[in-house]
Amino acid sequence: MAGGYTCVQCLSVLQKGVRVSGTPGRLQSLANSRRRSAVSPSWIRSFGSEGNNRSLGKTTIEQGKNVTENSPAKLASPAPFAQRAASTSAGPSVDTRALLKPDNLFHSFSNSPSPAIRQRAAFIKQNAFCPHPSHQQTRAPVSPHDPEARKTSDETSQPPAHSHFECPDCGVPIYCSEGHWMDDFEAHLEVCETIQQINEDDHDLHSGRHFPEFSYPGVQDDNFVINMTNWDTYMYTREFDAINSDRSMRQVTRMLTYPQTIASVLHELSPYSVRGKNRLTGEGLKSLSALRYSLHPPKTGEDIDIKGLRLKAPPVRIFILGARAESSLPRDVWMQLSYMFPQALLHIIFIGPESMANRDSEFPLPERTPENPFGGIVEDRLGGQMKITTYVDYFHTMYKAQYFQPFDPYLDVFMLFHPGLGHPASSHEWTETLPQLLETKVPVLCTGYTQWDMERDINWVHEKCAGEFDLLLEPGENIFRSLRWDLNDLDPHDVSCGNWGLWAFRGKRYEATFKAE
Numbered sequence: 001m002a003g004g005y006t007c008v009q010c011l012s013v014l015q016k017g018v019r020v021s022g023t024p025g026r027l028q029s030l031a032n033s034r035r036r037s038a039v040s041p042s043w044i045r046s047f048g049s050e051g052n053n054r055s056l057g058k059t060t061i062e063q064g065k066n067v068t069e070n071s072p073a074k075l076a077s078p079a080p081f082a083q084r085a086a087s088t089s090a091g092p093s094v095d096t097r098a099l100l101k102p103d104n105l106f107h108s109f110s111n112s113p114s115p116a117i118r119q120r121a122a123f124i125k126q127n128a129f130c131p132h133p134s135h136q137q138t139r140a141p142v143s144p145h146d147p148e149a150r151k152t153s154d155e156t157s158q159p160p161a162h163s164h165f166e167c168p169d170c171g172v173p174i175y176c177s178e179g180h181w182m183d184d185f186e187a188h189l190e191v192c193e194t195i196q197q198i199n200e201d202d203h204d205l206h207s208g209r210h211f212p213e214f215s216y217p218g219v220q221d222d223n224f225v226i227n228m229t230n231w232d233t234y235m236y237t238r239e240f241d242a243i244n245s246d247r248s249m250r251q252v253t254r255m256l257t258y259p260q261t262i263a264s265v266l267h268e269l270s271p272y273s274v275r276g277k278n279r280l281t282g283e284g285l286k287s288l289s290a291l292r293y294s295l296h297p298p299k300t301g302e303d304i305d306i307k308g309l310r311l312k313a314p315p316v317r318i319f320i321l322g323a324r325a326e327s328s329l330p331r332d333v334w335m336q337l338s339y340m341f342p343q344a345l346l347h348i349i350f351i352g353p354e355s356m357a358n359r360d361s362e363f364p365l366p367e368r369t370p371e372n373p374f375g376g377i378v379e380d381r382l383g384g385q386m387k388i389t390t391y392v393d394y395f396h397t398m399y400k401a402q403y404f405q406p407f408d409p410y411l412d413v414f415m416l417f418h419p420g421l422g423h424p425a426s427s428h429e430w431t432e433t434l435p436q437l438l439e440t441k442v443p444v445l446c447t448g449y450t451q452w453d454m455e456r457d458i459n460w461v462h463e464k465c466a467g468e469f470d471l472l473l474e475p476g477e478n479i480f481r482s483l484r485w486d487l488n489d490l491d492p493h494d495v496s497c498g499n500w501g502l503w504a505f506r507g508k509r510y511e512a513t514f515k516a517e
Helices: 008-015 025-033 041-047 050-068 074-075 080-090 117-127 177-185 185-205 231-237 246-266 282-295 332-342 395-400 431-439 453-464
Strands: 173-175 315-322 347-351 377-381 387-390 412-414 444-448 468-476 487-488 491-497 501-507
Touching: 025 468, 050 395, 117 173, 173 185, 177 185, 185 487, 231 487, 246 282, 246 412, 246 444, 246 501, 282 315, 282 468, 282 501, 315 501, 332 347, 332 387, 395 431, 395 444, 412 487, 431 501, 444 453, 453 468, 453 501
Parallel strands: 315 347, 315 412, 347 387, 412 444
Antiparallel strands: 377 387, 444 501, 468 501, 487 491
């Protein structure tokens, strides 16, 4: 009967020949405590056959008798078996993570209960510099709002110093000392509340709670029309689970902003139009009308049986150039784009040297063969309506090889998420690509972290290709931008949000005009 009162995992320890040396009272309490926890029947069946369990119970009884008769002193020894059994049985089921409650999310980065955030604090202290104007510049300012722009030669007297002091209000290491924090408190106050919100959002992701907001709806019913006026109307008409917290809304929009930014421009119910000040230009209406013709084909009576087979148009190719974090998003997020166009086939193509970031489980990359010359990673089992391909290479290299030619304005579109076209550190990578994009005469959608970042990209395009492109969507704030703010670990005062700005352009088309003789 001992086998009937001992949990399965304890029996597994006994089967391995562990010596019974615990006190009877402790073993009995261990058995009673384990008896209250349910073990799945499938796991029990996979553990072993019924015959083995019976023989194991018999062996346990015999071992107990031998220990009692031959060496009674061994029962009084310490109980390593009980400790091992407790660790074996309780180890997988006990969660040692600190579950943070909604009212206990604010912690300084250095004293965070999350090891990942403490490691991030160490990275900031090692790489970020104090923004106080009394320090020397560590780099050239990239914008008028850059804290480095305040460090003029007139006030410079101290060498650069790393950020070791954590603001008690936002919990992020920003200044080198408390004195500089107090002296520059007025400038820090402009972003302190936003950084505090970032702090709490980061701890929320590491809180260990369940995230019901990350459950997404399926295919859109034909009887329900999508309203893309804003995030609230979109989620309501797409039948998302109700999100009643601003923090949960910020978390879910941080990922959905990527597919929804594309859909908000290409969809026939797009909030951007030529009416009033809705930013869409006449040339933009021409280009988007061609794409919408392919994305919203007329119904042809298609059915699942052989009589319902119908010819379909080729897939619409969405080229995402310079892909980084968006390529590693869960595929359920990108499936939301396919659900917006249930009658069309989509082919999302990630291109860029960083397109495999945060996708370590998919390494090594495929070999480059004549059939796959650029080592593309193909994901073609995503619901039957969408395929994703990733290339770890530059677009201009593949363009010269004519790998994607010909381009069709009815079936192709380019998407650039935060490309940094005009950023001093990355503009040289786009110098060769920009003329090629204009040659395709295909729409190019661009986003920016901030208004300054977006305007810098626009000025760079004007500088490089003035008069060679048409503006399709006037620059402005993206309706479906991320509602969550992000922190730059190399410069904590630099806060931004994903896809804040949105604009679009296309290579200029010279239409033939007829002149009366």
